[in-house]
Amino acid sequence: MIINLHRYQPVGPGLVVTLRCPACSHLGTFQQVGSNDLNVHPNILVGLRGCPNPNCNALLLYYAEDGEIIETFPFLRIDFDRTNIPPNILAALEEAITCHSNQCFVASAIMIRKSFDLLCQERGATGKNLKERIASLASRVIIPKELLDGMDDLRVLGNDAAHIESQVFDNIGQEEVRIAIEFAKEIFKAVYQYSSLLAKLKSLKKIL
Numbered sequence: 001m002i003i004n005l006h007r008y009q010p011v012g013p014g015l016v017v018t019l020r021c022p023a024c025s026h027l028g029t030f031q032q033v034g035s036n037d038l039n040v041h042p043n044i045l046v047g048l049r050g051c052p053n054p055n056c057n058a059l060l061l062y063y064a065e066d067g068e069i070i071e072t073f074p075f076l077r078i079d080f081d082r083t084n085i086p087p088n089i090l091a092a093l094e095e096a097i098t099c100h101s102n103q104c105f106v107a108s109a110i111m112i113r114k115s116f117d118l119l120c121q122e123r124g125a126t127g128k129n130l131k132e133r134i135a136s137l138a139s140r141v142i143i144p145k146e147l148l149d150g151m152d153d154l155r156v157l158g159n160d161a162a163h164i165e166s167q168v169f170d171n172i173g174q175e176e177v178r179i180a181i182e183f184a185k186e187i188f189k190a191v192y193q194y195s196s197l198l199a200k201l202k203s204l205k206k207i208l
Helices: 087-101 105-122 129-136 143-164 176-206
Strands: 019-020 027-032 038-041 046-050 059-065 068-073
Touching: 019 068, 046 068, 087 105, 087 176, 105 143, 105 176, 129 143, 143 176
Parallel strands: none
Antiparallel strands: 019 027, 027 046, 038 046, 046 059, 059 068
């Protein structure tokens, strides 16, 4: 459906839009772009905003009902710490998050599984399939057993996304994939980021 915005009533500044920028990930109050927002229905507003970060200035379109923001474009992305994550694993996780933000949940689940396969490869975990490689990973990284168990569960989520004949999960939707991404973030934090944080703490201790 094509909407002709010129037929709708301008309403002045519209809403105060405060959120995390989908481009630079900074949290801020977005600045109005143009003179007016538009009232496309008695209780519906749309408007254009700009990121307040001077190094970003990304544009964002918002859609609100009854004073509550319902959707924005570009879609908001799950934020995460990229520190020390190898480039190929980082690329797979970034793609999983991009797919999730664009509501491509099956594709996102497959990319999460790929990021785990790349982790096993990077750490030299062996096995004829991902299940065996995750089991082998236990002797090559120092992370809680619960995270490894969860990693195996998410392997199955990725399998379900790729192979319709083996559905263990009842559904692969937004919430399932969001939890999977949050879990993946904790796994990569444990493998790649805790050691860096500990090294910083030790260097601080020497200074003190």
